[in-house]
Amino acid sequence: MSTLELEAREFHPFDAAGSSFIYLVPSAAVFRLDETTEAILDHLSAGPRPVDELCRSLAGRFAEEEVRSGIYDLMETRAIGPRGAPPEAMPVEVPSEDFPLTTMVLNVTAKCNLSCTYCYEYGEDQIVDQTSMPRYMDEKTARESVDFMLDQAGDHEVVNLTFFGGETLLNFKLLQSTLEYANRRGAEEGKRVRFSLTTNGTLLKPEVIEWLADNDVGVTISMDGPKDVNDQFRVLNNGMGSYEMIVPKVKKLLERHTTRPIGARVTLTQQNLDVHRIYRHLTEEVGFWEVGFAPVTTSSCHSYALDEASYQSMLEQFRELAFDWLEHAVQGRHHGFSNVRESIEEIHKGFSKAYPCGAGLGLVGVATDGDVNLCHRFAGSKDHQLGTVRDGIDRSKQAKFLEEHHIAYKPDCHSCWARPLCSGGCYHEAQTRYGTTSAPNLHYCDWIRSWTHTCLEVYGALAERNPSYLQHFEA
């Protein structure tokens, strides 16, 4: 006789490919239910039950041994537990202060040759006064930044250096000399430096393309889709659209630079929301390997900020594209929708984030004057500065930041099943929306939960239909 009473604990159920699954929130693991475990959870959904009663009520369908084994499995995964047991404590451990740096984003210029009307660096959304910063990073600061990066990388053998702007290629000379210096210094330190950059594509001259290809530099192009879409916001200083200027150059880049996948990064606005059309254009007509979409980061007062109906439309289109991605993956084929690929990787690796991203931890942004900030979007913001490349990171400032931004200090998120993957969302968006980096982005919770649910469905279906494809995410 067992009088132990059991109750369901914290999980999120979902169905995929005809099977039932649960996403176990505290451990961020995915568990496939069989008939017995599904029946046990079904019974417990009405409230706590003693073990013996569970066995009795399921006796017509399963042998007692099966039920007890199912109970054991569910207790092992912590999907169920003794009635009244305290909820699993939120991990409060803050990373140690010598947490190594894996990515440094170097803002080589604060200047841009486009005037994209939605850009977060300008207008009311700006959190950094661009005029207070040097327009271009100089050679000395770039070298000091590389030394800083290698010094902070700890035992990591590979470090990522991402060049960023303004328009990154406006400081092409500095990119060339910095890459050379980083390669030499990296070799001296026994480390490999992986380079990447983000550009608006306007300055992709033949010699730049050669250099990117010869040096295996990863490239992301910011562009928004077909001409009529792209040119609504991505304009030159004279108001002319940038599409015609960019596309022939991007095509040459894609032809020449084939060692690393080249992606487009699209900003979605209230006016530009035809995700399917944008995706097809950028992959089939321009030839990008993959496309990532992000809603514009802005306060809700702007005409281009997405309203609720737009978030819903974006979600529906993302869902369709995600299932398209699934069908490709089932057949072992590539599909370039990077939003779903990134989420599937996080689910597969069991990510349980104490922080939404690596900003201020394994990732920092360096401003043109050498100030070290949370990430590239905060480059130059004195309020979000962690140190300088010359003096290093101010560990007490960093520790305070990490403590205040830990998921344990976001009570609004504690009962949310999506927290292992969201953890409150982007600090920059929080700063723009709520005036503080420490606020969770509660304006998009429904969206995040629905999107995470879709990704779980895709993951479960892939695990059922072509589990070997998941090896792509094991590197």
Ligand code: SF4
């Ligand atoms: S911000 Fe919203 S969706 Fe994200 S973890 Fe917090 S409550 Fe959940």
Ligand code: SF4
């Ligand atoms: S704070 Fe936002 S923009 Fe910066 S790295 Fe994190 S998610 Fe990206």
